[in-house]
Amino acid sequence: MASTSRANQASRVLDAYYADEIGVRNTSANIDRSQPRDTPLLSKNKFTTVTPLSGGTRVQEIPQSLRRNVTNKANKRHNPSLTPPALQTKIPPTDTDTRPVWVYVSPSTTAYATSLAGAEWDKPIRVSILYGVMFEMNRHGLRTAVAARTEPSALILIPGIEPPRWGVGIDERDLSDLLNTAVGRTVKYQTEVVAAFSTGINGLNQTLFHNLIDIRHVKRIVIYDCLYEQSSGDTAVALGLAKRRAGSNLKIVVYKCTSGGNSLTGNKLSVVMKHPGLIPSAGIINLFYVPAYTALVTFRSLEGGIADGVLALPSGSPLDTAFNAMKRIAPARGTVVSSAATWRHVFGTTPPAGKVLFESWANDRANSPVIDSFYRHLGSRSKAGTIRELIWGNQLPGWDGGPAGRDGEENHDLLLPDFGWEYLPA
Template structure:
């Protein structure tokens, strides 16, 4: 498709089945069909036709478990009020789980096994697929179980159950965001299901992305699982003011636990109204926390956007048939120049100084965003590509490369963060 003159009505990939990145693809392909609309100069849809794309199923083995959400829902009516008619009703939580290579090698009956490392990511539920998170933890040196907890967005259709009358249920739009939690009991059930029995484990990392901050904060505040072995809490562009108590509780219980917060967009974090910039972050300037400033429009933010979006474009032009098959010549040149210089995915460190504080040393194959962009040729290549950001945004939104029409401005900054930097602190 030509993103300057056409758009798709849906994503060319299935969010819960397809691998978005080459390294996560299986050899099994499937056809994905969308309607492609022609656009006039004002962006109004005209003629359409059905087009087929190749979907690549995720090669990673994903285990899914459902349990009742241990946190109360906050469903609203269409008028915006709390829906009191189902105040005590419940709904199921979805936990998608992935074992790293080292974790798959554990013999549950063997002696002196290394403890299974539990990483809980509170998100929107599609991170293992469209963000390539499995690949980020696959080669972790420590055996790792990644549990992705699906939070609730307003457009989700939720099946509610009346606990006092099990046969009584309703399917309703959430009309709000709320947290989905996970208990230690559920974690133990997941571990036992994967290994045939409960083995030794430690809950080592908790992370949140997007609406997942609600599940993280309430799971910690309500003491749903122990924090004794927690090494790190990672916030992927979701440092909201309401997290203050939960984060302070983490460090009160486990003083050595690191708090790492990526700050990228004004809508993904709390700021004083009218003063949405990194320096005025509501929960900013805590000397015990680590802030990674990739804020929209800043020099490092621009470098991040250029690199991450180039990876998305690369995936869209390399498939057969390609998702994007018509791009301006000057755009293709800028894209080719940057692509030729890009380190592999999972080798760019967002902030060298913070990585050293948290982990002690850079991986031998990695280089920092600062050092990459300090090389004159690299800086020129990223700058030239970013000058074409309006075309990039049309590629991302009109071809739905992130799985949805990522508008308004800033949404793709938020949504590309895990694609580029999840590997840093989830392992």
């Protein structure tokens, strides 16, 4: 019987979805009673802290990321100063439109706070804001990338809404309150990266249209497979406003992975075609149904499920053989550079030593047959024992992938876990 444990709400906040983030195993003795799990029990994320409570018979589980409810400042009911254009008018009046916003601060941030003691904060926290869906902070393994930052850094995740779609935004007062609460004292900060994934493009567009946050220091805007022409406003117009406010050094990076995640003219990005010069070609990362890309991201999800004991491949089966061969050649998560040209465009340098260029890895003569062999088992969600059926049937990414029978969602949903490390952390 397929496991649905990873779709449990508490698991999406507290448990591991990728092999490199697996912590201690959940047991009946170390699970917070207020956050029960489904069976089979999974492993906690290494970013989950377990604290014994008085008496020793209960524990409290706390994710190393603050979650705090914030009213949507892209909703005129909560922000009366909003004016056209791109005013959202279809938000149901019965919806309170109060959303949980996530904040994760790097260990370098907390260490800096400790070193200051009572002195005034004088080194701005470098902030990244991701407008996403809901649980990407945990289920997409984003904290690992931010945790590696040596400068004080923070990642804020703002959820998106669908159906119907509308954008969620925070303002500068929210941003300050969230960071002060997460660090435990008054801090200084500057937003350096704003990004959107999936339905999060609505929140990003609304933020840019209504100037909800200060983007004068933003170095890059990253759009993860959601470059729609219209999404709570005209995306090209929103990006144009951002370029004028942030200055000529602003870089825009776009990941193109699926047809459903973007507005296309033929197979080309409509926003790019209709607005020459808005997004340079070096800023576009084309992973559009690339077999090696699909093989890598689905391997990573399958690896997490197997490592966590959610499923096992029949020993010696063709898929087991292909999986083990793939495991021998797969670079570590957070080391694969999607495009050398885009890296140079953003950072002005070649990728650092220790990183693996995706195209070189995929085209390597020894790797290619291994990748091809694994990819041949991709199959369909409707066919038992295939990669797609194992991933979505066991809800390894924390959900079932949407309408039954629709293959290809993995290309969209599994993008961030492998490539969020590149340009999302400030």
